[in-house]
Amino acid sequence: MAKIAFIGLGHMGGGMAPNLAKAGHEVRAFDLVPDAVKHAQEGGCTPAASVADAVKDADVVITMLPAAQHVRAVFTNDIAPNAKPGTLLIDCSTIDVASAREVGEAMQAKGFDFLDAPVSGGIAAAASGALTFMVGGSDAQFERARPFIEPMAKAVIHAGQLGAGQAAKICNNMILGATMVATCEGFALAEKLGLDLQTFFDISSKASGQSWSMTSYCPVPGVGPETPADHGYEGGFAAALMLKDLKLAADAARSVGAYTPMGAEAEALYERFVEGGGGSKDFSGIIRMIDEPGQGRQN
Ligand code: NAD
Numbered sequence: 228m229a230k231i232a233f234i235g236l237g238h239m240g241g242g243m244a245p246n247l248a249k250a251g252h253e254v255r256a257f258d259l260v261p262d263a264v265k266h267a268q269e270g271g272c273t274p275a276a277s278v279a280d281a282v283k284d285a286d287v288v289i290t291m292l293p294a295a296q297h298v299r300a301v302f303t304n305d306i307a308p309n310a311k312p313g314t315l316l317i318d319c320s321t322i323d324v325a326s327a328r329e330v331g332e333a334m335q336a337k338g339f340d341f342l343d344a345p346v347s348g349g350i351a352a353a354a355s356g357a358l359t360f361m362v363g364g365s366d367a368q369f370e371r372a373r374p375f376i377e378p379m380a381k382a383v384i385h386a387g388q389l390g391a392g393q394a395a396k397i398c399n400n401m402i403l404g405a406t407m408v409a410t411c412e413g414f415a416l417a418e419k420l421g422l423d424l425q426t427f428f429d430i431s432s433k434a435s436g437q438s439w440s441m442t443s444y445c446p447v448p449g450v451g452p453e454t455p456a457d458h459g460y461e462g463g464f465a466a467a468l469m470l471k472d473l474k475l476a477a478d479a480a481r482s483v484g485a486y487t488p489m490g491a492e493a494e495a496l497y498e499r500f501v502e503g504g505g506g507s508k509d510f511s512g513i514i515r516m517i518d519e520p521g522q523g524r525q526n
Pocket residue numbers: 234235236237238239240257258259260263278291292293294297301319320321322346347348349350463464465468
């Protein structure tokens with residue numbers, strides 16, 4: 228069994244790290260938030276005092292951080308100077324492709340193996356070990372990393388070379404942002420047309436309007452499986468992080484001249500939701516903005 232350092236124990240990492248401990252690995256866990264470290268300890272991880280302390284004897288380092296600036300800082304300032312040469316580094320955060328490549332190349336130049344391995348699935352999948360991982364790196368690095376990813380995953384897919392995992396994740400989340408908004412609109416309209424929302428769910432979840440946003444993450448409280456909607460849109464995937472991903476998609480689209488009008492509209496709507504104070508709410512909470520009186524446009 229391996230010594231694994233796990234850095235970033237938030238909504239996602241807090242569920243993922245204990246699954247590695249349950250698989251028999253020695254997991255040294257660190258987060259800037261002491262309660263997050265305590266929670267990981269309750270899940271079978273060993274608390275570390277700092278990133279340096281977590282990574283110093285590790286065979287594998289896994290990070291699950293908010294955004295590119297955190298990934299750059301943690302890898303450059305904390306992991307590279309303190310990890311053993313040859314350590315396998317796996318970043319599961321969602322960041323832009325260029326940053327993933329730059330950080331990865333810098334780590335490889337220092338003698339580490341580095342893969343970008345962002346995930347899809349949400350906090351329930353993180354806690355139950357059922358995430359989908361999309362991994363960028365060489366064939367040999369992918370085969371080295373796979374056994375350490377599997378205890379957290381329902382699927383581990385090699386997307387291509389360094390950065391390809393992030394490219395796949397950005398495209399996936401652009402679809403997710405647009406389908407969540409569309410699902411919210413559908414339910415808000417269904418209610419105004421006098422439909423019972425559970426009945427509409429029963430119909431649409433078995434019809435062509437079905438999507439993950441509807442069947443696994445329904446934005447309406449009391450309808451479908453238990454989701455952040457049932458907890459006042461607390462926890463889950465913060466709207467600010469969805470906005471971050473939509474901006475990453477827009478940047479990526481600009482960089483290759485791709486036309487992404489639905490992604491752009493979803494970005495504008497999430498921008499408005501975040502500016503209105505919804506940034507820390509789950510991203511399905513945008514239904515409240517869409518459902519507000521006076522939202523109808525006078526075109
Ligand atoms: P989060 O904000 O809940 O967790 C991030 C954690 O990183 C926090 O606990 C924070 O304290 C910690 N952190 C920040 N800087 C640190 C440092 N220097 N050292 C140690 N810890 C540090 O975010 P999350 O929802 O867990 O998401 C993490 C990543 O996964 C993001 O990139 C997000 O886009 C992506 N993601 C999230 C979801 C979701 O449903 N929440 C799903 C898929 C992917």
